[in-house]
Amino acid sequence: MENKIKIEVKNLSFCYEEEKYVLKNINLKVYENETVCIIGENGSGKTTLLLCIAGLLKYKGEVKIDGEIFSEDLRKKMGFLFENPDDALFMPRVFDDVAFGPRNFGFEEKRIKEIVENSLEKVGLYGFEERVPHHLSFGEKKRVSLASIISYNPEILLLDEPTLGLSPLSRGNFINLIKNIRATKLIATHDLEMAIQIGDRIVLIDEGEIKKEWRRELYSIFF
C-alpha cells in the first residue's frame, strides 16, 4: 500500500438540527488506492460522512483531498455513487446520464461519445446508450450510475451501499466491477461479506463516532 494520504478528515462534526450531532469529531485518513469500508447501524452517520467528504453538506472541521482543503475544483477528483440509482439518473437517455459528468468537467465534446461507450463497456452495458433509464432493471440502473461516475476517471470513489437491493448474481458482478476500478474507495455498507472481501480496512461508526477499525492483515486470518 502506498503511503500518500488521499483523504484526510480532521475533527469533522455535522448536525442537521442544532445540538443534535449526526457526526462527532471524526478523524480519518484514507491512503491512495486504499479501499475503506464504513460499517454501522442504520442512522449511524455513514452516508452523512460520505456526503460531507464529497462537499455536499456543510460541516464543521476539515476535509483535505490530496492535502488541499475541499473546494469546487476538487470535485472532479471524486465520484459519488448514490444508494438509490434513480436519484443519480436524471436525464432522458443513458448516454446523457453517463456524459453528464464529463460535459460538466470540461471534457472535449468530440471525445464524449467514446468516453460514454468505454464507460458503459466497463460496466457490461455496451450498446445501452439510447436506452431510457426508467426502462432499465434495478441492477442495470446501478451499473449505469457507476458508469456515470467512472466516465470522468475520478481518483476517489465514494460508494453508498453499492450492493443494496441487488440479486446475489448481480451483487457478485457489481463487487467485481468495483474491485477492478483503480481508485481510492470509501464504501458505506451493511454488506459485511463485501467489506471483508474488498476492504483494506473496515471502520465501524456508531452514533456518529468512529468506534473501531480493523485492518485486512487482521481479519484476513479469520476469513
Add this chain to the structure above:
Amino acid sequence: MKHHFIDRFAYKRGFLQEVNTGLKIFLLVLLILSLLLIPEKIIFYVPFIILVFMFLIFSKIPFIYFLKRVLIIFSFLIVLFFLSIFKENGLRIFIFSFLKSLISISLVFLFVMTTKMFFLLEFIKKVPAGFLISEVFSFLYRYFFLLQDEFEKMKRGMISKGKDPKLKDYFLLSGNLFVRNYERSERVLKAMISRGWRIK
C-alpha cells in the same frame, strides 16, 4: 409496475417512426394550419381523416389504444363545443370545431407517440427559449413514472393494512408523495452537483 409510456410506439418500426423529428414537426404544423384554413365542408375533412387512419395503420399503432388516449383529452374539449350549440348557427360551429379539434389532437398524438421523447426534447432545445422547456420536460418525463410508482406503493400499503382509500386518503397520500419527492429532489440535486453541475 406497468407504465404507459407515451413514446412506447416510437421504438417499433413503422412509417412515422422513420421520419426525421424536424420534418415530422414541420408536417404537423402544416397539416394543422391547412386544417384551419380549409372551407367548412365535410368533403374537405375526409382526406385528413383518411390520412390519420393511414398513419395509424402504417405506424402500427393499435386503434383502440389510440382512441382511448385521444378521447381522454377530447372529453375536456367537447363540453366547450357543446355550449356553442346554443348560439346562432350553433350546430354548424359545433360540428366543424369538433372535426378540427379531433383531427388536430389525433395528429399531435400520432406524431408524439411515434417520436422518441429524447428526439422531441432535443428538437425543443433548438427553438428559442426551448432549452428551459426541454430541461423541465426531461425531468418530468424521467420522474413522472417514479411518482406514479411511489403513489401506487403507498396505496397498496394502505390497502394491505385493511384501509380502502377514500378521497381524503388520496389527499393524505398526495401530501406524503409531495414530502417524499421534495426529499428526492434534494438527493437528485446532490447527484448533479457531485458530477460537476453548478447552479447558474
